[in-house]
Amino acid sequence: MLEIQELTKRYGETVAVDGLTCTFEPGRVTGFLGPNGAGKTTTMLVALALQRATAGRVRVNGRDFAGCASPMREVGALLDAQAVHPNRSARAHLSALAASNRLPRQRVAEVLDRVGLAEVAGRRAGTYSLGMKQRLGIAAALLGDPGVLLLDEPINGLDPTGIAWARGLMRELAGEGRTVVLSSHLMSEMELTADHLVVIGRGRLIADTSLAAFLDGASPAELLVRVDAVGFARALRAAGAVVRERPDGALLVGGLEAAAVGRIALAEQVVITELSSRRGSLEDVFMSATADAVEYGSPR
Amino acid sequence: MIRSEWIKMRSLRSPVWCLITLLGVTVLFGWMIATAQARQWDGAQPWDPVRAGLTGVIVAQIAAAVFGVLAFTTESLRVTVAAAPRRARMLAAKALLVAGFVLVTGVVAALFAFLAGQAAIAGQGVPHASLGDPGALRAVAGAGLYLSAAGLLGLAAGVLTRSTAAAVTSVIVGGLLVPVFANAMPEVLARFVIGYWPTAAGLRILATTRDPAMLDPWPGFAVLAAATGALLVAAFVTFRRRDI
Numbered sequence: 001m002l003e004i005q006e007l008t009k010r011y012g013e014t015v016a017v018d019g020l021t022c023t024f025e026p027g028r029v030t031g032f033l034g035p036n037g038a039g040k041t042t043t044m045l046v047a048l049a050l051q052r053a054t055a056g057r058v059r060v061n062g063r064d065f066a067g068c069a070s071p072m073r074e075v076g077a078l079l080d081a082q083a084v085h086p087n088r089s090a091r092a093h094l095s096a097l098a099a100s101n102r103l104p105r106q107r108v109a110e111v112l113d114r115v116g117l118a119e120v121a122g123r124r125a126g127t128y129s130l131g132m133k134q135r136l137g138i139a140a141a142l143l144g145d146p147g148v149l150l151l152d153e154p155i156n157g158l159d160p161t162g163i164a165w166a167r168g169l170m171r172e173l174a175g176e177g178r179t180v181v182l183s184s185h186l187m188s189e190m191e192l193t194a195d196h197l198v199v200i201g202r203g204r205l206i207a208d209t210s211l212a213a214f215l216d217g218a219s220p221a222e223l224l225v226r227v228d229a230v231g232f233a234r235a236l237r238a239a240g241a242v243v244r245e246r247p248d249g250a251l252l253v254g255g256l257e258a259a260a261v262g263r264i265a266l267a268e269q270v271v272i273t274e275l276s277s278r279r280g281s282l283e284d285v286f287m288s289a290t291a292d293a294v295e296y297g298s299p300r
Numbered sequence: 301m302i303r304s305e306w307i308k309m310r311s312l313r314s315p316v317w318c319l320i321t322l323l324g325v326t327v328l329f330g331w332m333i334a335t336a337q338a339r340q341w342d343g344a345q346p347w348d349p350v351r352a353g354l355t356g357v358i359v360a361q362i363a364a365a366v367f368g369v370l371a372f373t374t375e376s377l378r379v380t381v382a383a384a385p386r387r388a389r390m391l392a393a394k395a396l397l398v399a400g401f402v403l404v405t406g407v408v409a410a411l412f413a414f415l416a417g418q419a420a421i422a423g424q425g426v427p428h429a430s431l432g433d434p435g436a437l438r439a440v441a442g443a444g445l446y447l448s449a450a451g452l453l454g455l456a457a458g459v460l461t462r463s464t465a466a467a468v469t470s471v472i473v474g475g476l477l478v479p480v481f482a483n484a485m486p487e488v489l490a491r492f493v494i495g496y497w498p499t500a501a502g503l504r505i506l507a508t509t510r511d512p513a514m515l516d517p518w519p520g521f522a523v524l525a526a527a528t529g530a531l532l533v534a535a536f537v538t539f540r541r542r543d544i
Contacts, residue, residue: 051543
């Protein structure tokens with residue numbers, strides 16, 4: 001459990017996080033989303049006591065992180081996969097971290113195994129691909145077998161197999177009752193991995209809700225309808241629907257249930273060749289929810 | 301914590317190279333300078349063969365300082381401090397390892413330099429010293445202590461500047477160039493720098509003859525130790541507080 005309470009962080013005049021309050025619950029993967037500059041990384045840095053909060057606080061399992069005796073057993077973090085000395089081997093990197101928390105030595109071999117780096121553990125980290133460095137970063141986060149995992153962009157640079165593996169791992173870790181906080185810009189991936197979302201923009205909370213509710217709430221569902229006759233759009237509009245015609249002839253229908261469309265088709269004696277509901281993708285919903293909070297964007 | 305720092309240090313090649321350089325430079329420059337000074341000695345000026353044989357320490361202090369700088373600047377701070385948020389303990393472990401490794405390497409280097417230097421001096425038929433002479437062992441051990449202090453100054457500079465280049469530059473300027481260019485300074489300043497500038501005063505630990513214009517060996521070294529301590533305290537205070 002990770003609780004952010006009234007957190008504010010300023011760098012000089014810039015307000016990076018602005019009175020943020022939210023709770024990351026155990027047993028689920030929480031997607032931590034926001035446009036660039038929204039304050040996600042800053043929130044994580046303060047949570048890890050790397051930076052001082054201007055106001056408010058962060059509590060890990062009900063306590064202050066800075067006071068933990070064996071911090072890696074409480075929180076495992078991956079902030080920047082590139083933050084490994086290029087001339088140091090993965091094994092030495094992990095061994096040094098394990099020693100700083102008095103973790104048993106066999107943990108190093110265990111996590112190397114779990115992330116699939118056991119065979120290359122003796123190689124200099126500088127020779128690793130970005131995907132391998134991400135795996136090493138995840139291994140470091142898992143080293144202390146912590147209850148809370150903070151992962152900032154952990155799937156950047158992973159290949160499709162790696163992404164599928166990472167997705168499975170996150171689900172597994174949440175299934176073991178851990179708090180998994182996952183920040184990413186890859187919305188399609190987030191849609192497959194996260195149960196819950198915390199969305200922030202300009203340092204403030206925009207949404208703290210389940211993935212399903214976020215998707216439902218923000219965009220009215222549309223139906224995609226294809227029929228074998230022309231002029232059906234007029235009949236739908238007459239029934240009060242909002243209809244957009246696609247160049248390929250399909251109709252995007254808002255404001256009507258599928259059953260109502262079926263009844264109109266029956267009345268008009270038209271054969272429906274395709275009828276499906278189109279949910280807004282997480283990407284669409286995210287962009288509309290954070291449109292006002294984008295710091296660096298092209299003008300619309 | 302110390303074990304963790306030890307793993308970090310031994311898993312890179314640069315610390316080893318720093319210590320090898322330190323050893324080589326101390327011996328080589330000690331031998332060269334001892335040879336040159338013995339050749340130029342006219343028999344009239346005060347002659348300190350021990351000091352002459354250990355002069356390589358002045359150059360080797362750069363290697364010691366770089367060793368200290370790298371102990372901090374090669375660190376992936378966000379990773380290690382997130383794993384161990386008690387920052388003072390990490391820095392203390394680093395300081396202990398830097399001081400210890402440089403001390404041991406420095407004493408060994410000074411011992412070799414002493415033997416090579418005195419052999420070179422004897423070869424020129426000029427009075428030379430042996431390890432049993434008064435002050436000789438203190439000078440050899442003192443060379444290790446001096447280099448150890450240089451390593452800690454490097455560590456403090458690394459913490460304070462957060463940059464390898466800036467830290468190494470400040471150590472070279474502050475440790476080496478300021479005393480070298482003392483004679484080009486206004487007289488009051490020159491007298492102060494020659495007598496009391498920490499790295500200049502600290503070098504008195506290598507001397508076995510008295511010089512009325514300079515501090516005695518241990519008071520001289522005390523000035524260096526105090527300056528090193530002050531910079532280390534500054535490093536601890538800033539490192540504990542700052543955002544990383």
